[in-house]
Amino acid sequence: MSTTTYDYVIVGAGTAGCVLAARLTENPGTQVVLLEAGGNGGPQEMASPDPLASFSLWGSSVDWAYSTTAQAGTGGAVHSWPRGKVLGGSSAINGMVHHRGHPAGYDAWEAQGATGWNHRELLPFFRRSETAEGRDPQVRGTDGPMRIETPPEPSALAKAAFRAAVESGHKPLEDGNGGESEGVSWRETNVVAGQRQSAADAYLRPVLDRPNLRVVTGALVRRLLMDGTHCRGVEFSAGGEVHSALSERETVLAAGTIGSPHLLMLSGIGPADHLRETGIGVVADLPGVGGNLHDHVTSYVVYSTQEQPRPGGHGAEAQVLARSSSDVAPDLLFLFVEAELQPRWTGAGPGGYSILFSLMDPASRGTLRLRSGDPAVAPLLDPAYLSDERDLERLTAALRIARELGRTDALGPRGTAELHPGPAVQDGDACRAYLRATASTYFHPVGTCRIGTDDLAVVDPGLRVRSTTGLRVADASVMPSLVSAPTNATVLAIAERAAHLMAAPAHA
Ligand SMILES: Cc1cc2nc3c(=O)[nH]c(=O)nc-3n(C[C@H](O)[C@H](O)[C@H](O)COP(=O)(O)OP(=O)(O)OC[C@H]3O[C@@H](n4cnc5c(N)ncnc54)[C@H](O)[C@@H]3O)c2cc1C
Structure with a gap:
């Protein structure tokens, strides 16, 4: 068992986690650890620019291979939900489409209580994330890490x-x-010179030699270390041993729509009745954790x-x-x-x-709930399709x-x-x-740690987990509602904004 202290502990090296790690370590005085359950690479199809090649990654070593509960709205079907388990997360196994939603979809977030989360406020972060040559620089990025190509x-x-x-x-x-x-x-894609470009390729691999960044792969975070309602860091298993990573400043969950609410609940942050049923002590009664699950x-x-x-x-x-x-x-x-x-x-x-x-804008809403208090057991996923x-x-x-x-x-x-x-x-x-x-998934589940200010919101507009300190969520789970596009470009922008909020707490 080892214990190490950093400024920031980031959980999950997926789309959002790679952005956060790269941006937060731009300040050489900031020590960051990025903990990822998966490894650093996988089957050779991961480099293919053909979206259909990614089908062969399902069920492989780089896939969590989740399934939904039987869906009454789709004839009782159980739907496969692949999710990346590797540096780059789901961006390493996705269809590589780079598409922002219509502005109305982001403005709808603010209308639901996510103050400051509208299209105008997000535009600088979309621009910051990408390099889209030959496009209008008023709306498109010119020097961001994610390079965009049109076939x-x-x-x-x-x-x-x-x-x-x-x-x-x-x-x-x-x-x-x-x-x-x-x-x-x-359509535009995250393909560069005929090769898939995950968030790890765009953001993380170019900065791996920074002395203030430590990346631990094969590290399954099991729970948050809570001191009352203050998060001190996380406990994770790696190499057959249990370790602790402590955060002087903050712990950030970027474990995705499934991983982030799962970890909150395992740590006693969630709907109190459900936690008690599962034998987990309640740290903070946040009834919205795991709610609002929806998918294209x-x-x-x-x-x-x-x-x-x-x-x-x-x-x-x-x-x-x-x-x-x-x-x-x-x-x-x-x-x-x-x-x-x-x-x-x-x-x-x-x-x-x-x-x-x-x-693109489904009204159906479902839930993520614990099956067990064992972190290795996948939660119950019910998107309540149709x-x-x-x-x-x-x-x-x-x-x-x-x-x-x-x-x-x-x-x-x-x-x-x-x-x-x-x-x-x-x-x-x-x-x-x-x-x-x-009817089937488009692989874009979101919403389980929704931004807002009402009782069912999980994070506040600064992405801080309500009723706690030292803890934020920044990934696809914070979206109040889906936007009219595949979700990766939007998650890049959310994480860019999160890094900005964290570096400038006075504005958070
Ligand atoms: C098959 C598929 C096709 C898709 N196609 C497209 C597309 O073409 N275009 C598009 O825009 N979007 C697409 N998406 C969606 C897009 O990729 C996701 O919305 C986006 O990657 C989500 O980013 P995230 O950071 O929220 O989560 P993820 O990228 O999933 O990252 C979460 C990370 O956290 C890690 N993690 C989880 N739990 C733990 C734990 N307990 N301990 C340690 N690490 C943990 C995971 O291993 C993962 O690396 C697709 C997704 C899939 C699965």
């Missing part, structure tokens, strides 16, 4: 999809990350085609952001995949193409819009037949049954 030559499918979207009335955008994101745009849900239309699939191609370069009805903010995202998607991500056959669609009927209505609108795209002059001749749902599925009930049977 150089879109596939024939992607070009047809872009034309199809314009033909259907979706506005063509120069830059889908340029502020206005409603319309059709070319997807479904798709699949067409057979006589086109030859592009070797190694995925065709997802064109993306369309649209609205399910005129009275809501943009809430539907469409991608075009050069493969025949199978239900619940069980595979992707060659020979067809799919229009994947996802609900438990709110409004989500099904909006997905029905998405199915209609996807079919409109598939019928355009630009895409129509490509799809020789609609394989799924198929021509027989037309009326409302049949569409809803199809959606429930195929």
Whole structure:
């Protein structure tokens, strides 16, 4: 057993943890330890620029391989939830899409009580995180660690999809990350020179030689060390032994939407009744911990085609952001995949193409709860998919819009037949049954340590865990609600802002 003291203890070297470690150690006088349960690397597919290659990482040494509880809203299905367990976290196994949400999604955070968390306040941190050459520097970064690329030559499918979207009335955008994101745009990626670029590649590996940064891999944090309601650091196991890392200033949880609330609850911070049921002593009754769990849900239309699939191609370069009805903010995202998607991500056959669609602003909310007080036992994950009927209505609108795209002059001749749902599925009930049977994760669970000021908020607008001292959370779990894009770019901005808040406590 060893005990070492630092200024900051950061738990989890995923998207957020890598940003925090790099930014906090820019001050050479600040001592930081970054604790990561996974290792430093894994299967060779981790370098591939093909998002579909990341399927082969599921269940591998770099995946926590979580599963949801049986979901009544999706026909009782249990959904696989891969999460990265490696330096870079989920950014090391994700689809590499770099996409900010529509401004309305961030402004909605402030409207829910996350004071100061709106699009205008976050924009400097989006810019700080990235280098996007050739873009408008008023809204895009010019010297941030995460380098952004647009695929150089879109596939024939992607070009047809872009034309199809314009033909259907979706506005063509120069830059889908340029502020206005409603319309059709070319997807940007975290790929550099043909290689995946995780948050560890962009932020952490370039600064590993800093003497004030210690990174410990294979370190499973088991609980927070609480002195009353003050957090003094963490206890972790590594190399078969139990160690302590103490923080002079703060401990920051960046263990993700699952890991962060799990650790809070294991340490007695959470809904008091639930903690007592699990035999855990209550340190702070924070009923919102583990609540508000939600995720983007997807479904798709699949067409057979006589086109030859592009070797190694995925065709997802064109993306369309649209609205399910005129009275809501943009809430539907469409991608075009050069493969025949199978239900619940069980595979992707060659020979067809799919229009994947996802609900960006789901109303359904679920919970994360402890199964056991043993840190090695995964918690119960219930995102309550499609438990709110409004989500099904909006997905029905998405199915209609996807079919409109598939019928355009630009895409129509490509799809020789609609394989799924198929021509027989037309009326409302049949569409809803199809959606429930195929709905699945888009891999973006958030919300379990929500920012806010009400009784169910977990962190305050400075990201400090309410009713405690010396403890913050900064990762995807703090999002009050999902935004209209995959989540990685937003987590980079959240962590950039967190580092800024921590370095300037007077403004926190
Ligand atoms: C398959 C998949 C595809 C995705 N595709 C995209 C995409 O294309 N574009 C996009 O924008 N987003 C995508 N995402 C989502 C995006 O990657 C995540 O939202 C983002 O990485 C979350 O960052 P985070 O810092 O909150 O958590 P993570 O990156 O998951 O990091 C959490 C880290 O904490 C560590 N940890 C957890 N518990 C402990 C513990 N007790 N002790 C020590 N360490 C611990 C984990 O091992 C992990 O490294 C995808 C995600 C997945 C899984």
